[in-house]
Amino acid sequence: MAEPGVGRPPGVELLAVDHEWARFGEVLDLSYAELYCPFGVVRDAEWYHPAHGSEFAVALDERGRIVGTARLLPGAGDPERQVRQVVVAPAARGLGVGRLLMQALEGTARTEGAVELWLHARESAIGFYERLGYACEGDRFVSPLTGIPHRTMRKRLG
Numbered sequence: 001m002a003e004p005g006v007g008r009p010p011g012v013e014l015l016a017v018d019h020e021w022a023r024f025g026e027v028l029d030l031s032y033a034e035l036y037c038p039f040g041v042v043r044d045a046e047w048y049h050p051a052h053g054s055e056f057a058v059a060l061d062e063r064g065r066i067v068g069t070a071r072l073l074p075g076a077g078d079p080e081r082q083v084r085q086v087v088v089a090p091a092a093r094g095l096g097v098g099r100l101l102m103q104a105l106e107g108t109a110r111t112e113g114a115v116e117l118w119l120h121a122r123e124s125a126i127g128f129y130e131r132l133g134y135a136c137e138g139d140r141f142v143s144p145l146t147g148i149p150h151r152t153m154r155k156r157l158g
């Protein structure tokens with residue numbers, strides 16, 4: 001079941017892709033530009049981890065520009081799956097794109113047998129995940145990569 005809330009933002013198309021997608025480099029560009037570059041992480045550092053086996057939800061605007069992405073780590077058949085690198089381009093925030101990306105990954109995970117999703121949320125994004133039904137667990141910790149505080153969050157898939 002989809003979350004209650006906004007429908008699809010006007011003009012937004014959602015794709016399910018993997019690292020072989022022809023425009024995958026643009027997905028990485030958005031993730032790096034918004035999630036890592038501002039914190040001084042260099043592009044060739046361990047910011048990305050191997051893409052092989054991960055599944056990506058990608059949002060395109062009406063002009064075909066990539067305006068958001070979220071990544072489901074490999075693990076088809078696993079009861080728990082991890083989400084990483086959820087990002088919406090600044091100009092497209094607040095329109096429901098992030099919710100759409102998370103709903104897409106939740107649907108994929110559920111189809112592949114998962115019953116729970118978990119992630120490491122930046123403190124600034126905790127409210128976003130709470131709106132989608134995720135709850136914090138454990139202590140606050142600082143990412144060794146970006147130096148910013150995070151919490152682990154988890155959601156039981158319905």
Ligand SMILES: CC(C)(COP(=O)(O)OP(=O)(O)OC[C@H]1O[C@@H](n2cnc3c(N)ncnc32)[C@H](O)[C@@H]1OP(=O)(O)O)[C@@H](O)C(=O)NCCC(=O)NCCS
Binds near residue numbers: 086
């Ligand atoms: C966090 C992020 C992905 C949210 O994407 P978005 O498209 O702006 O979010 P949505 O418009 O789908 O918002 C869904 C709901 O969450 C709320 N929300 C969004 N961002 C929020 C935030 N930072 N804090 C609290 N609530 C937030 C929205 O108001 C909306 O609430 P509603 O249920 O009343 O409609 C986006 O702001 C972003 O890319 N931030 C920078 C990168 C980042 O921090 N990513 C997360 C890494 S862990």
